[in-house]
Amino acid sequence: MNERVFELRKTLKLTQKAFGRKIGISESAVSSMESGRYNISDTVFKLMCQNFNVSAEWLRTGNGEMFVMSDDAFIKLLREKGHDDLTCRITKSYLELPKSSRDVFNQELLKLASAITADATADAPQGDVTDEQPAAFENDDELRAQAKKEAAQMAAKLEEEIYNEKRRVQSVSTLRESSAV
Numbered sequence: 001m002n003e004r005v006f007e008l009r010k011t012l013k014l015t016q017k018a019f020g021r022k023i024g025i026s027e028s029a030v031s032s033m034e035s036g037r038y039n040i041s042d043t044v045f046k047l048m049c050q051n052f053n054v055s056a057e058w059l060r061t062g063n064g065e066m067f068v069m070s071d072d073a074f075i076k077l078l079r080e081k082g083h084d085d086l087t088c089r090i091t092k093s094y095l096e097l098p099k100s101s102r103d104v105f106n107q108e109l110l111k112l113a114s115a116i117t118a119d120a121t122a123d124a125p126q127g128d129v130t131d132e133q134p135a136a137f138e139n140d141d142e143l144r145a146q147a148k149k150e151a152a153q154m155a156a157k158l159e160e161e162i163y164n165e166k167r168r169v170q171s172v173s174t175l176r177e178s179s180a181v
Helices: 002-011 016-023 027-035 042-052 056-061 071-080 085-096 099-123 140-180
Strands: none
Touching: 002 027, 002 042, 002 056, 016 027, 016 042, 042 056, 071 085, 085 140
């Protein structure tokens, strides 16, 4: 792990003093960690992961990507891409769930999206409906069916954007790693 601390510091282009300051340890402690004379405590390990957005798995084993995107950075990116406040709040709440709860949520969301899509396909009015030309719905059932269809499309689009953004972040991390070597 000690050599990865050195690699991380060099990738971040920080001196030992600046690196130590960001995690609350001295320059000599950083030097001792990098040389292997000092075992990295759990507290210092967590501080490195949090303050530098470094992957715990990479820091422990060298496997995977060096950097991870923090939840706050991801939410900021969503805002920059024009997502509304509700989407950002929902995404932030989702990211704060424990993994087991996210897994259950994902399964339920997929079931809901499938049900909505199936209902919308069966009940949807004929013809194209666009944002520029709202359809003239004859009753509330048609309006609900169209709303369900649009909600399913929006959920699928958000899921795709999240997936694509995570892939982009992984690519950037890979590029950083290869340029650091």
